[in-house]
Amino acid sequence: MKSTMAAIRPFRALRYNPERISDLSTVITQPYDKISPAMQSLYYDLSPYNLARIIRGRTAPEDNAENTVHTRAARDFQSWIKEGVLAAEDEAAVYPYFQEYTIPGHASGVKERRGFIALCRLEDYSARIVHRHEETLSGPKADRMELLKRTRAHFGQVFFLYSDPSGQIEEALAPLTRRDPWEQLRDEYGTRHTVWRAADAATIDRVVSGMRDRKLIIADGHHRYETALAYRDLCRAEGHECERAGYVMATFVRMEASGLTILPTHRVVHGLPSFNWETFSEKAREAFDWNPLGSSPASAEGAAMIESKLRAAGRDRTAVAAYAGDGRLALLTLKPGFGVAAALPGLSDAERRLDVVVLHRLLIEHALSISAQAVREEKNLRYVRELREAVEEVSTGRAQVCFLMNSTPIEAVRDIAFGGRVMPQKSTDFYPKLLSGLTIYWLENPHGI
Numbered sequence: 404m405k406s407t408m409a410a411i412r413p414f415r416a417l418r419y420n421p422e423r424i425s426d427l428s429t430v431i432t433q434p435y436d437k438i439s440p441a442m443q444s445l446y447y448d449l450s451p452y453n454l455a456r457i458i459r460g461r462t463a464p465e466d467n468a469e470n471t472v473h474t475r476a477a478r479d480f481q482s483w484i485k486e487g488v489l490a491a492e493d494e495a496a497v498y499p500y501f502q503e504y505t506i507p508g509h510a511s512g513v514k515e516r517r518g519f520i521a522l523c524r525l526e527d528y529s530a531r532i533v534h535r536h537e538e539t540l541s542g543p544k545a546d547r548m549e550l551l552k553r554t555r556a557h558f559g560q561v562f563f564l565y566s567d568p569s570g571q572i573e574e575a576l577a578p579l580t581r582r583d584p585w586e587q588l589r590d591e592y593g594t595r596h597t598v599w600r601a602a603d604a605a606t607i608d609r610v611v612s613g614m615r616d617r618k619l620i621i622a623d624g625h626h627r628y629e630t631a632l633a634y635r636d637l638c639r640a641e642g643h644e645c646e647r648a649g650y651v652m653a654t655f656v657r658m659e660a661s662g663l664t665i666l667p668t669h670r671v672v673h674g675l676p677s678f679n680w681e682t683f684s685e686k687a688r689e690a691f692d693w694n695p696l697g698s699s700p701a702s703a704e705g706a707a708m709i710e711s712k713l714r715a716a717g718r719d720r721t722a723v724a725a726y727a728g729d730g731r732l733a734l735l736t737l738k739p740g741f742g743v744a745a746a747l748p749g750l751s752d753a754e755r756r757l758d759v760v761v762l763h764r765l766l767i768e769h770a771l772s773i774s775a776q777a778v779r780e781e782k783n784l785r786y787v788r789e790l791r792e793a794v795e796e797v798s799t800g801r802a803q804v805c806f807l808m809n810s811t812p813i814e815a816v817r818d819i820a821f822g823g824r825v826m827p828q829k830s831t832d833f834y835p836k837l838l839s840g841l842t843i844y845w846l847e848n849p850h851g852i
Contacts (some may be wrong), residue, residue, distance in 0.1 A: 408615045409532055409565070410524040412650065413495035413607050415850050416842035417556070418586070420490040424452065427588040431596075431840040434559050435459045436543065436626070442591075452488050454840040458550065458558050464687050465538060477553035489843065491850050496602035497521040497610055498842055499576045499583070500654055504594040504835045506664060507789070508706075516662035516835075517573055517580075517612065520560060520598070522650040522852070523619070525628075525635050532618060533563075534820035537623045538779070538828045547630040555846040557631070559839035561624035561653040564816075565617040568659050575609040576601060586841055595837045596844070614655070620820040622656070622833045647852055652844035654837050658813055665816075666832040667808040669793040671760065671785040672771065680731045680801040686770035687725070690746065691735040700726055700794045700807070709734075709807055710790065717809040722762045724807040728797045753818040758809055759830045766806065778827070786829040 419430055429450040432438060435458040438446070446455035457480055460472035484491045498520040503513055526532040551557070561778060567573070577602050586598040601607060621628055631651040638648040656663065672678075696712070699705045709724050712734055716722035721737040737743070743755045747764055755758050767773050773783050785802070787793040796802040811831050819826055 409526075409617045409619050411497075411521045411611055411614050411653075411655070412852070413497045413526075413602070413611075414522045414650075414652070414844060415492045415495050415848055416498065416520075417484070417489050417491050417845045417848065418842060419840065420487055421487075422619075423488045424450075427586060427841075428590065430454055431588060431590075432458065433590070434624075434836050434839055435547075437836055452483060454558060457554070458839055459566065469550075473549045476550060480554050480556065484562050485766040491845065491848050492600075493850065494602045495607075495852070496600045497576075499580050499599045499601060499609055500837075500841070501580065501597045502594055502662075503597075504592070504664075506666070506834065507592075514662045514664065516656060516664070517660060518654045518656035519572070519601075520652065520654050521610070523561070523563065523653045523655075525632055525649055525651055526634065531823070533626055533628070533758060534618060534823075535628075535825060536620060536622075536816050536820040537625055537826050537830055539629055543698040544630050544633070547626060548633060551630060551634050551703045552637075557627075557652040557844040557846075559627060559652075560623070560837050560842075561628045561631075561651055562622040562833060563653050563655045564620040564622045564813075564836055565614065565655055565755045566659065566662075566817075567613075567617070567657045568661075570657065572610055572613045572655075573604055573657060573660075575613065579606065588838075589606070590835075592835065592836060596838055596841065618821065619655075620658070620817065622816070622831070623836070624653075627651070643750055647846040650844070650852070652842065658817065663813060664834045665810045665813060666788060666834045667790075667810040668806055668829045668832045669787045669790060670767070670806040671787050671793050671796045671802045672773070672783055672804045672806070673768070673785065673796075673802040674783050675771065675773075675803055676728070678771075680727050680804075682729075683725075683770055683804070684733070687735060687766060689808065690738060690741050690743075690765050692738055694734040694736070696724075696729075696732045696734055698732075699730070700724075700732060701791065701798055703791075706790050706794070713748055713809050717758065721756075721758050722809065723758060723762050723766070725766075725804060726794055726797055726807065727804040735766075751819075751822055751824055752827075753815065753822055754824055757811065757815055757819070757826060757830070759811060759827055762806055763827050771804075788832055 432454045438459040446453045455475040502516045584597045585600040635648045638645045793805040
């Protein structure tokens with residue numbers, strides 16, 4: 404009988420050898436999709452063994468079919484193993500992973516997100532064990548597939564949420580996390596990352612058995628997960644040994660935990676043949692109350708004012724702010740009694756309550772006439788975390804208008820995912836990111852899985 408429950412297992416992680424690498428902050432990186440060209444250069448300068456050389460390698464003018472960023476990644480990876488820079492653990496373990504952080508631009512004090520790293524058996528979405536909550540793009544998956552085929556390794560983790568109101572999994576790992584850490588570093592954003600190693604059979608059994616009746620939601624790493632699924636299927640089709648390819652490395656975080664933070668992702672619109680604030684306003688007013696705001700969001704005070712007004716307006720209905728420069732700033736709130744069900748047919752009630760869904764359908768697609776296909780192809784849309792960065796894009800003429808957002812509540816993520824639906828891409832920004840390279844899942848580890 405096919406399992407309908409999550410299956411996790413410990414593994415013998417490949418890690419940076421502390422006898423060769425004394426400072427992990429010189430070799431560990433942010434996830435590949437967060438590495439900008441400037442960050443890539445910084446990482447390259449930090450160490451000849453920095454993981455960016457593998458997960459976000461530089462292209463070269465002489466690149467060809469035999470010499471690519473992915474073939475160089477595979478070469479470097481094998482070389483680092485032979486040199487002893489990367490070393491495999493002797494025993495399989497699960498790895499508690501804590502992150503202490505402050506929220507950018509907020510004076511809310513230090514928060515702590517607690518999770519653990521382990522392997523998760525890959526499940527098709529149709530099995531309703533692993534649930535996605537966002538759309539994915541084909542480009543990143545093709546790139547990650549080529550890297551996985553060349554290296555046969557997972558360097559970053561899928562970020563899973565699971566429900567455990569009583570906290571029994573965290574309780575099983577708590578005694579271990581009061582000991583000296585296995586790995587620890589502070590990243591470039593000031594977040595402290597601490598990892599322990601749990602290899603004793605009793606603790607592993609409590610964690611594995613405790614996770615058996617859990618459903619999982621992908622918080623971050625949809626592209627990594629779907630790449631792993633595709634690689635598993637490729638191995639099966641080609642008749643290769645498939646047990647190890649049937650698992651993906653992941654960090655599991657309890658969704659009821661107080662340390663879970665979702666930041667908003669603002670939308671920046673550019674490249675339209677024409678943009679007229681008055682025409683946009685007229686179309687927006689069909690569904691939204693339009694409230695002009697006098698102050699500029701470019702200053703710290705103005706940005707704080709917008710965030711405060713958005714939070715207050717968003718408590719009981721959809722609220723976004725639109726900014727087009729030169730004093731053109733407005734708070735838009737969905738009209739009470741507006742027929743959202745008729746305007747958004749084919750969607751669930753949970754989807755119709757999402758700010759990001761209403762924004763995309765009624766403002767981006769309808770009021771601005773940007774097609775859903777253009778959105779998927781990112782032709783006219785950029786995604787920005789910092790509110791003031793989105794405003795600057797408009798103020799400097801690099802964009803025509805930006806939409807400033809509230810964050811998506813974790814309850815909405817849960818309801819959408821378990822309801823079998825998906826949000827538009829970049830609907831959530833879980834903060835902070837999971838670092839890549841703390842543990843590596845090497846499918847060809849001679850010591851075993």
